[in-house]
Amino acid sequence: MTPDHNNPNRPLEDEPLRHHTYDGIQEYDRRLPNWWLLTFYGSIIFAVGYYACYEWWKALPDQAAVVKKEMARIEAIKLASVSSLSDDNLWAMSNNAQFVAAGKATFLANCASCHKPDLTGNIGPSLVDNVWIHGPQPMQMYATINNGVAAKGMPTWGPVLGTKKITEAAAFILSHHKPNATTKAAEPR
Ligand code: HEC
Incomplete structure (x- = not known):
């Protein structure tokens, strides 16, 4: 067999x-x-x-990008828990992808009508040049957004958006800038 x-x-x-x-x-x-x-x-x-x-085909998530996104998420949680805002932690937020993305959404919904979606300015001044009416420091920007400039047509956003969204919007604007850049005070209008 x-x-x-x-x-x-x-x-x-x-x-x-x-x-x-x-x-x-x-x-x-x-x-x-x-x-x-x-x-x-x-x-x-x-x-x-x-x-x-x-x-x-890049059909699967890139591992390095996954790690980067997760680190940004953890960093954002740490930054969001700071009890008092300062120039330094606003700059730190401006380097955080999650903060900047949230701020961009707030900016496009509320601010782009006057400052343009690319921030180059229209009714409101450009926020990408280094010329500032109310000062180049993050906390000065925060104060302008929060309190507005009623006489000049910049609305008061504090009661509308609250601290978190204003912080994010400021981080988004700052993400177009570098600390210690040379800045200029705007000519009075
Ligand atoms: C109705 C139009 C309008 C809208 C909407 C608006 N702004 Fe403004 N913004 C202005 C004007 C006008 C000024 C200039 C104020 C002045 O001359 O003192 C200004 C000034 C600013 C400044 C200070 C610029 C500087 O040179 O110091 C910042 C920062 C700013 N706006 C951020 C924002 C953000 C963030 C939002 C959305 C939450 C927003 N603005 C929405 C009109 C607007």
Whole structure:
């Protein structure tokens, strides 16, 4: 009777011996079981598919970006818990992707009508040049947004937006600037 090579329980002695001998050890030429082969070929197919999705089609999230986003989220929680605002922590917020994104949304909804979506200014002055009517320091900007300049047409945002949104909007404006940049006081209008 010819040995049934697909029967995993067949006796070893039915297998042909391979020709090589290492240190006096010989191998039976036994067919690998189907579960083993399936796992092996399956892992090759998975590897190729995974590589293509990750490297070529970018269909999977980039690991470095995931880490960066998560770090920004943790940093934002730390920054949001500061009890009193200062120039320094407003600058820190302006480097935080999450704060800046929230501030951008507030800015586009409430401020862009006068300052333009790209902040270059229209009814209100440009917020991207380094010329400031009310001072270049973060807390000075915060105060202008919070209190407004009624006589000049800048609304009072404190009661409308609250501290958190004003902080975020200020962080968004500051994200277009660098601390210690050379600034200029605007000519009186
Ligand atoms: C109705 C138009 C209008 C809207 C809306 C508006 N602003 Fe203004 N903003 C102005 C005007 C006008 C000034 C200039 C005030 C002055 O001349 O003293 C100004 C000034 C500013 C300044 C000070 C600029 C400087 O040079 O010192 C900041 C900062 C500012 N706005 C931020 C904001 C933010 C943030 C929002 C949204 C929450 C906003 N503005 C919404 C009209 C507007």
